[in-house]
Amino acid sequence: MQISGSNVLLTGASGGLGQAIARTLAGRGARVLLTGRRADVLEPLAAELGGASTLAVDLSDPAEVDRLLEQAGEVDILIANAALPGSGRLESFSTEQIDRAIEVNLRVPIVMAHALAPSMAARGAGHLLFMSSLSGKAATAGSSIYNATKFGLRGFAGAIRAELRPAGVGVSCVFPGFIREAGMFAESGAKLPPGVGTRTPQDVADAVLSAIERNRGEVDVAPIGLRLGSTFAGIAPEVSARVTRRMGGERITASLADGQQEKR
Numbered sequence: 001m002q003i004s005g006s007n008v009l010l011t012g013a014s015g016g017l018g019q020a021i022a023r024t025l026a027g028r029g030a031r032v033l034l035t036g037r038r039a040d041v042l043e044p045l046a047a048e049l050g051g052a053s054t055l056a057v058d059l060s061d062p063a064e065v066d067r068l069l070e071q072a073g074e075v076d077i078l079i080a081n082a083a084l085p086g087s088g089r090l091e092s093f094s095t096e097q098i099d100r101a102i103e104v105n106l107r108v109p110i111v112m113a114h115a116l117a118p119s120m121a122a123r124g125a126g127h128l129l130f131m132s133s134l135s136g137k138a139a140t141a142g143s144s145i146y147n148a149t150k151f152g153l154r155g156f157a158g159a160i161r162a163e164l165r166p167a168g169v170g171v172s173c174v175f176p177g178f179i180r181e182a183g184m185f186a187e188s189g190a191k192l193p194p195g196v197g198t199r200t201p202q203d204v205a206d207a208v209l210s211a212i213e214r215n216r217g218e219v220d221v222a223p224i225g226l227r228l229g230s231t232f233a234g235i236a237p238e239v240s241a242r243v244t245r246r247m248g249g250e251r252i253t254a255s256l257a258d259g260q261q262e263k264r
Contacts, residue, residue, distance in 0.1 A: 001127040004029030012082030014041040016182020020201035080109035081131040086146025105149035121167035138233035142253030172211035177222025197223035
């Protein structure tokens with residue numbers, strides 16, 4: 001997919017990862033529609049990029065999602081980046097919090113793809129990109145809701161990639177690990193054990209760029225150790241869970257949950 005001159009719809013643009021993605025795509029010549037809940041962040045970013053437009057929406061409200069899709073116009077590239085935290089033991093969530101996480105993290109990307117894919121297929125070009133997480137490949141105690149939404153997003157992306165391939169529409173899923181400087185992990189204040197590496201928001205933006213331009217199905221954004229760990233978790237989940245416990249994985253997810261509680 002050629003990014004220059006394309007119309008990009010980016011959700012979650014008011015967050016640090018979204019801002020890095022927006023700057024990278026605008027630098028490639030894309031016209032970006034920046035969406036998020038915080039107009040006070042979106043508008044200065046649009047002014048910085050030049051040529052970008054903004055629309056403040058709350059994706060947990062289905063009516064707001066409909067409004068976004070109505071006003072977005074022709075979309076060549078969808079980047080479904082918005083997400084809510086889902087760390088914490090299941091009993092710590094209210095039913096409303098569960099519904100919000102599933103709505104924003106999983107249902108909204110599916111609904112947006114459902115709305116935008118037919119016109120892309122009719123044109124014979126377009127790209128749908130979904131921001132998952134290594135939590136969409138490896139389950140961890142204390143993150144059941146987040147795991148559920150991110151595993152679901154991976155399955156959805158893989159299936160529609162196969163469905164849309166004959167029409168010339170690309171589909172990608174990006175899997176960040178621990179990202180420093182911005183994003184859910186950085187904002188939570190959680191500390192990692194020695195030797196557990198991180199990546200930057202720009203690394204995520206570069207992965208998005210590569211996924212779209214090369215139509216890559218899946219792209220991990222993490223050090224080699226975490227990438228291998230997530231692969232191993234898919235092959236031997238029980239063994240992986242024991243290793244994760246011994247390495248303090250549950251302490252990390254508990255720390256994430258404490259730092260993210262107010263953002264559910």
